[in-house]
Amino acid sequence: MALIHPTAVVDPQARIDASVAIGPYTVIGPHVTIGAGTTVGPHAVIEGHTTIGRDNSIFQFASIGAIPQDKKYDGEPCELVIGDRNTIREFTTFNIGSPGGGGVTRIGDDNWIMAYVHIAHDCQVGNRTTLANNTTLGGHVELGDWVTVGGLSGIHQFVKVGPHAMVGFASAVSQDVPPFMLVDGNPLAVRGINATGLKRRDYDAPRIAVVKQMHRLLYREGRTLEQARTAIEGLAAQSPESAKDVALMSAFLTAATRGIAR
Structure with a gap:
């Protein structure tokens, strides 16, 4: 049996690997799959058609797989797919996809996702990204591998941020950011290349x-x-x-x- 706290509410149809640990008062829905070695903290909610890979650390009060904040959404069975070895901190909110955006929100492997990060419907997040506290991704945002986003930054819907780019603290990103670039500010400006990264x-x-x-x-x-x-x-x-x-x-x-x- 998975290491499930007795106060957790886990739907019997959920597919939970026997090595998964689930904390107190967490709620897991019927269409959820969680892979080996993943830990889920207390008071988290994982719902929707959500697939979570191996060895992820999901902290307390996370909301994973809720329906999109899209007025056009009408209950379609869209998905959230999360890869392996991600750290997902407190009060994060990840939504499933929407029919108009391909139907899948996808998060890759080895990402470091800090508290209060919001990943909206149909976002595509690569591998080894770092999203600092209160980063907000609007719908359909694409982040390449190794992207770093500073805290309190907002990324407009449909924006693409290329691999190895860095977005500085409290930035408003409304245009695509090419790979390797270092940007910050509101309005956004390119400051140089992400040489340190x-x-x-x-x-x-x-x-x-x-x-x-x-x-x-x-x-x-x-x-x-x-x-x-x-x-x-x-x-x-x-x-x-x-x-x-x-x-x-x-x-x-x-x-x-x-x-x-x-």
Whole structure:
């Protein structure tokens, strides 16, 4: 049997691995699946069509899998899918998807999600992100791998934040943030590249130099977005060791839908 406190209310249809620990007064709904090694603290509520992977730590008073805050939602069986080894702190609120957005809210692996974070319907959160206290993601937001978002920041619906980007404290993000960039403020401004984050991920000096070149082409030479993208694509031939970084930036700029943060 799973390690379920006697005061917890767990629907008999829920699929709970025998190694899962569930704290006092927690409520688990019938369509919930929780993988091995996950712990759920007291007074949490996990409902909806929610699938949670292995070795997650869900703290007290979390609300996981509630219906979206979308007036068009009409009870459709949409989903929330959470990966492995995530830390989900107190008073977080994660909603299931909506029919108009693909129907699935998805959170990857190894994310550090601090207190009072809200992840709205149809968001797609990558791996190894850090979301500080009171970060709010509007519906359909996409966060790439290794994104860091400072506390009290809001990210507008449909915005994309590229891998390795960092959003500073108390920022209002209403346009797409390209990979590797460091942004903050309200209105939002690009301050440079996330050099500290890249060094922590073992980017060597030549790769960081290419990231700096991409920043300069985007923000320091007065180019249009298309001109900058074309010039960035040319960096791959000059620096083959950075070809993947260049491809990542080029693909992001091509897919940007709300204009990029300038």
